[in-house]
Amino acid sequence: MILDGKCPTGPIEQSWxxxxxxxxxxxxxxKRKYNIIVVGTGLAGGAAAASLGxxxxxxxxxxxxxxxxxAHSIAAQGGINAAKNYPSDGDSIMRLMYDTIKGxxxxxxxxxxxxxxxxSNNIIDQCVAQGVPFGRDYAGYLDNRSFGGAQVSxxxxxxxETGQQLLLGAYSAISRQIKLGTVKMYNRREMLDLVVVxxxxxxxxxRNLISGEIESYAADAVCLCTGGYVNVFYLSxxxxxxxxxxxxxxxxxxxxxxxxxxxxxxxxxxxxxxEYQSKLTLMxxxxxxxxxIWVPKKKxxxxxxxxxxxEEDRDYYLERxxxxxxxxxxxxxxxxxxxxxxxxxxxxGPGGRGVYLDYADSIKRLSEKIICERxxxxxxxxxxxxxxxxxxxxxxxxxxxxYSMGGLWVDYNLMSNIPGLFVLGEANFSVHxxxxxxxxxxxxxxxxxxxxxxxxxxxxxxxxxxxxxxTDHAEFKKSAEDVSTTTxxxxxxxxKRTVTEFHRELGKIMWNNVGMARSKESLTEAIxxxxxxxxEFWNNVKVTxxxxxxxxxxxxxxxxxxxxEFGELLARDALHRExxxxxxxRVEHQLPDGEAKRNDAxxxxxxxxxxxxxxxxxxxxxxxxxFETIHLAVRSYK
Amino acid sequence: MSDxxxxxxxxxxxxxxxxxxxxxxxxxxxxxxxxxxxFLEMLDVVNEDLINDGKEPIVFDHDxxxxxxxxxxxxxxxxxxxxxxxxxxxxxxMRKFKDGDTIYIEPWRARAFxxxxxxxxxxxxxxxxxxxxxxxxxxxxxxxDANSILIPKPIAEEATDAAECIGCxxxxxxxxxxxxMLFTSxxxxxxxxxxxxxxxxxxxxxxxxxxxxxxxxxxxxxHYECQAACPKGVNVKFIARMNREFIKAQxx
Numbered sequence: 001m002i003l004d005g006k007c008p009t010g011p012i013e014q015s016w017x018x019x020x021x022x023x024x025x026x027x028x029x030x031k032r033k034y035n036i037i038v039v040g041t042g043l044a045g046g047a048a049a050a051s052l053g054x055x056x057x058x059x060x061x062x063x064x065x066x067x068x069x070x071a072h073s074i075a076a077q078g079g080i081n082a083a084k085n086y087p088s089d090g091d092s093i094m095r096l097m098y099d100t101i102k103g104x105x106x107x108x109x110x111x112x113x114x115x116x117x118x119x120s121n122n123i124i125d126q127c128v129a130q131g132v133p134f135g136r137d138y139a140g141y142l143d144n145r146s147f148g149g150a151q152v153s154x155x156x157x158x159x160x161e162t163g164q165q166l167l168l169g170a171y172s173a174i175s176r177q178i179k180l181g182t183v184k185m186y187n188r189r190e191m192l193d194l195v196v197v198x199x200x201x202x203x204x205x206x207r208n209l210i211s212g213e214i215e216s217y218a219a220d221a222v223c224l225c226t227g228g229y230v231n232v233f234y235l236s237x238x239x240x241x242x243x244x245x246x247x248x249x250x251x252x253x254x255x256x257x258x259x260x261x262x263x264x265x266x267x268x269x270x271x272x273x274x275e276y277q278s279k280l281t282l283m284x285x286x287x288x289x290x291x292x293i294w295v296p297k298k299k300x301x302x303x304x305x306x307x308x309x310x311e312e313d314r315d316y317y318l319e320r321x322x323x324x325x326x327x328x329x330x331x332x333x334x335x336x337x338x339x340x341x342x343x344x345x346x347x348x349g350p351g352g353r354g355v356y357l358d359y360a361d362s363i364k365r366l367s368e369k370i371i372c373e374r375x376x377x378x379x380x381x382x383x384x385x386x387x388x389x390x391x392x393x394x395x396x397x398x399x400x401x402x403y404s405m406g407g408l409w410v411d412y413n414l415m416s417n418i419p420g421l422f423v424l425g426e427a428n429f430s431v432h433x434x435x436x437x438x439x440x441x442x443x444x445x446x447x448x449x450x451x452x453x454x455x456x457x458x459x460x461x462x463x464x465x466x467x468x469x470x471t472d473h474a475e476f477k478k479s480a481e482d483v484s485t486t487t488x489x490x491x492x493x494x495x496k497r498t499v500t501e502f503h504r505e506l507g508k509i510m511w512n513n514v515g516m517a518r519s520k521e522s523l524t525e526a527i528x529x530x531x532x533x534x535x536e537f538w539n540n541v542k543v544t545x546x547x548x549x550x551x552x553x554x555x556x557x558x559x560x561x562x563x564x565e566f567g568e569l570l571a572r573d574a575l576h577r578e579x580x581x582x583x584x585x586r587v588e589h590q591l592p593d594g595e596a597k598r599n600d601a602x603x604x605x606x607x608x609x610x611x612x613x614x615x616x617x618x619x620x621x622x623x624x625x626x627f628e629t630i631h632l633a634v635r636s637y638k
Numbered sequence: 639m640s641d642x643x644x645x646x647x648x649x650x651x652x653x654x655x656x657x658x659x660x661x662x663x664x665x666x667x668x669x670x671x672x673x674x675x676x677f678l679e680m681l682d683v684v685n686e687d688l689i690n691d692g693k694e695p696i697v698f699d700h701d702x703x704x705x706x707x708x709x710x711x712x713x714x715x716x717x718x719x720x721x722x723x724x725x726x727x728x729x730x731x732m733r734k735f736k737d738g739d740t741i742y743i744e745p746w747r748a749r750a751f752x753x754x755x756x757x758x759x760x761x762x763x764x765x766x767x768x769x770x771x772x773x774x775x776x777x778x779x780x781x782x783d784a785n786s787i788l789i790p791k792p793i794a795e796e797a798t799d800a801a802e803c804i805g806c807x808x809x810x811x812x813x814x815x816x817x818x819m820l821f822t823s824x825x826x827x828x829x830x831x832x833x834x835x836x837x838x839x840x841x842x843x844x845x846x847x848x849x850x851x852x853x854x855x856x857x858x859x860x861h862y863e864c865q866a867a868c869p870k871g872v873n874v875k876f877i878a879r880m881n882r883e884f885i886k887a888q889x890x
Contacts, residue, residue: 051778066699067765069805070707086785122779129781131774131834133798140788158798164706165801172773179769187762210754239701273674278682279703350674381705384729387673450778498689500682545694549656550755552697553689 003256003608003623006411007111012629013094016115019412023459031056033466035219036457037204038062039191039246042071043163043442044425045225046170047449053174053182055454060217061174061183062206064190064241064555069171072227072239073445076163077284079145079155080442082120087144091152093117094629100440101630103149104405104433105582105598107259107606110629111412112430119451120443124156126450130169134158148285148331149437160284160377166442170449189215190555192486193479194222194250194421201420202469205479207487209555212548214480214487216471220464221420221457224250225449228404228426230263232563232570233515234507235272236401237282243559244566247408247427251566255416256608256621258429259406260566261574264436264583265516266402267334270385271354275504280400281385283378285438288327288334290362290371291395293318295346295355302348306356306394317341321594332435332583333594335399336516342398354396363391399516403441405432405583406573409608409623413456414448417608420464422457424448429606434582487547490557495540499557502537506530506560506567514571519587523575527568531615534564565614572609576620579603600632645671645737649684651696652744654753661753663742666696673733677720678703678710680732681743698757705729705869708804711811712757713744718808718867726806726869746807748816750854761807763853764821770849771842772825774834793831800828802870812867815856820864822850823880824872830883840890843883 008015008022026034034057038049041063049061063071085091096117101108124142128134135143135157144153158165177183186206193205195216203218229244230236251257268288270281294314296302301309317337319326329337338355341347348354363371368391372379379390386396407429414422414430425445432440509529513522537560545551580589580596581603589597606623647668654661668684675683678700685695701709710727714720720730735741743757751759801824809820826843829835835842858877865874
């Protein structure tokens with residue numbers, strides 16, 4: 001099937017305004033008759049629930065945490081982009097669009113990226129009005145900082161905790177609507193199924209994580225704002241509860257999954273210290289501005305203390321391989337190079353999984369005080385975790401899975417191929433192409449939630465009769481029974497291995513074969529291995545306790561079971577995409593300097609996969625990508 | 639690296655099946671723990687052992703494991719989050735303990751935080767306080783240009799200090815009165831400091847403090863235990879500011 005994104009035609013500068021005018025409106029008096037479900041309360045979900053509630057719709061919002069304020073958007077450090085051009089350094093909506101398309105290696109839709117760039121300015125206005133405390137200069141104006149992939153200063157920030165402040169802004173907005181009664185909040189609920197009646201999304205099935213009850217909720221539209229899936233690698237920078245479950249359940253009900261192989265591996269994370277490790281912590285990429293990355297030239301030196309290795313025995317491999325960009329090489333190149341050094345046996349620290357990020361030269365050049373002013377909080381965080389003082393000894397860093405650009409396929413209205421199912425934020429595939437630039441994730445979440453869905457969902461709702469399907473419908477009963485059956489099955493296996501052991505095993509296969517450097521051999525191996533682990537999981541997993549109570553092992557078992565199916569799809573997508581682009585790197589397809597070699601003739605499309613059954617080959621549908629405003633070019637940062 | 643050295647610790651952990659169960663302490667042994675384990679990873683190890691023995695693992699709230707989501711919540715040896723300065727449980731590492739130590743682990747204890755199971759408590763009372771007024775009543779869209787509201791840098795910085803609160807509830811757990819004054823004052827102060835929040839300041843402080851009392855939180859008697867427990871270093875001066883705002887509101 002050739003998919004149609006239903007993007008507006010005509011000049012790109014007028015596309016969103018024209019589309020908004022063309023969308024049908026729901027009469028204000030009728031809005032309260034419509035029920036909308038919002039799953040997830042991060043930047044996308046929190047903003048959507050608050051805005052839709054304010055418009056007058058009946059909103060039911062769900063999150064698995066104990067409060068909507070905890071979603072993992074909160075962990076974003078760096079900032080949020082907008083095309084305000086306050087520093088007057090040449091920024092514009094068109095330039096933000098250009099940088100985003102180019103940064104995504106020409107694998108995103110132009111119309112969606114234009115819209116994102118256009119509303120980016122409204123986001124900053126909105127957040128300031130909410131009382132989000134952005135960084136300011138001494139005249140009281142908003143301050144900007146620079147970020148990767150752009151030559152202008154367009155990143156708004158709040159210390160090193162921009163995600164926290166923006167999320168708390170959205171949380172305050174949703175709290176206001178909860179008080180007003182337009183949003184009903186369901187905490188500690190996990191969506192375990194999408195209910196589809198006659199091909200239309202009509203509600204969800206949840207597990208109440210405290211009582212264990214399986215609950216049904218009906219609505220006229222369902223918005224998934226459930227984040228990304230890089231916990232498929234087990235170790236990642238995501239929160240422990242982040243999973244693919246909501247998206248995957250929707251995929252199993254017919255929603256197409258687009259570009260799952262586009263995953264981002266972030267270069268500056270604190271390395272794994274041991275097998276027991278449960279997550280990886282990211283440190284802002286800004287660290288690379290003043291640090292020099294190196295490993296020992298000789299393998300026999302890796303066990304030595306760094307100060308025992310003389311200058312001539314150090315390999316500053318990024319400066320050597322990429323002399324013009326050096327330590328500021330793009331995220332994907334930096335990450336891949338670190339892995340290569342470690343794979344060659346020159347990695348440092350526990351398990352040889354790390355490279356040095358050395359501040360000695362910068363401290364000599366600028367003073368310890370200036371380095372402290374710039375990076376003090378990061379050095380403090382590093383010391384808390386590793387017990388090392390990075391002013392005295394080099395930091396150790398290693399790449400970690402961080403973000404998923406792929407996600408459920410949506411059209412320009414953010415609606416999936418299932419009518420009534422909308423997907424927002426990281427959970428959809430729409431704007432980042434094959435690679436996301438820094439400070440663009442927060443922008444997308446809030447754009448989708450505050451400024452896109454409030455318009456586009458109305459256009460859909462005018463076509464449906466409110467309240468047409470209730471939870472007494474047979475499909476709701478069947479869905480609840482299916483969820484109960486799976487829960488009982490997980491509890492009854494009583495095997496020999498814990499859920500975490502399976503997740504770790506899957507993670508290793510994904511990291512080694514479907515991680516930063518992928519090949520036909522490695523991907524074929526992953527596709528062979530994953531079903532074996534899945535089979536063993538369903539015969540040998542041990543989940544204690546019962547389903548009728550708070551049971552974290554059971555929650556986790558369900559999420560890992562879904563990763564065991566989804567991981568295979570990710571590998572298949574990576575195998576089919578015979579090119580390198582952005583975060584997807586196939587060793588067979590690279591330029592002589594190690595840069596990604598795209599194949600625009602054959603792969604300039606969105607690959608959207610239709611689920612055909614567990615263990616069965618999924619069907620590929622394509623949405624061709626056209627570049628009419630930003631012309632296709634080789635991505636180069638040299 | 640001293641990975642080869644491992645510790646064995648005795649854990650005395652609060653176990654409670656559900657809200658109605660009286661609950662009791664149980665003793666466990668944590669083996670093969672290195673100094674690099676985080677506190678929660680140490681509990682992960684204990685839980686894997688419990689599951690392999692066919693026993694119910696200890697449940698505890700956690701999510702981001704990088705000190706920002708506010709989900710983790712344990713009283714360790716009597717101190718919320720374990721007592722390390724500006725550190726959540728998930729960022730506490732086992733190098734702060736010695737081989738052979740005995741560690742007491744309890745949930746947040748406060749009247750307004752009923753226990754759900756083991757170390758997990760119900761903190762929805764904190765959400766209720768925010769719902770009572772922890773926002774500006776701005777509408778989506780229609781906000782003026784962001785730079786039309788100028789805010790002096792020192793004011794913006796102080797508002798950000800208050801906004802650092804992660805809503806974990808350690809201040810309540812640390813307070814002998816089970817008060818949520820530091821939590822409430824952080825939001826009241828953030829918004830009272832900023833011009834965007836001043837318009838509703840009087841109604842906000844009244845509504846938020848009355849909700850605080852309705853939810854069963856105690857009052858402040860200047861113990862400063864909240865500030866000591868706060869993993870984000872939120873300062874008690876914000877309580878003083880909230881009290882001033884409260885008095886001002888009586889005349890508004």
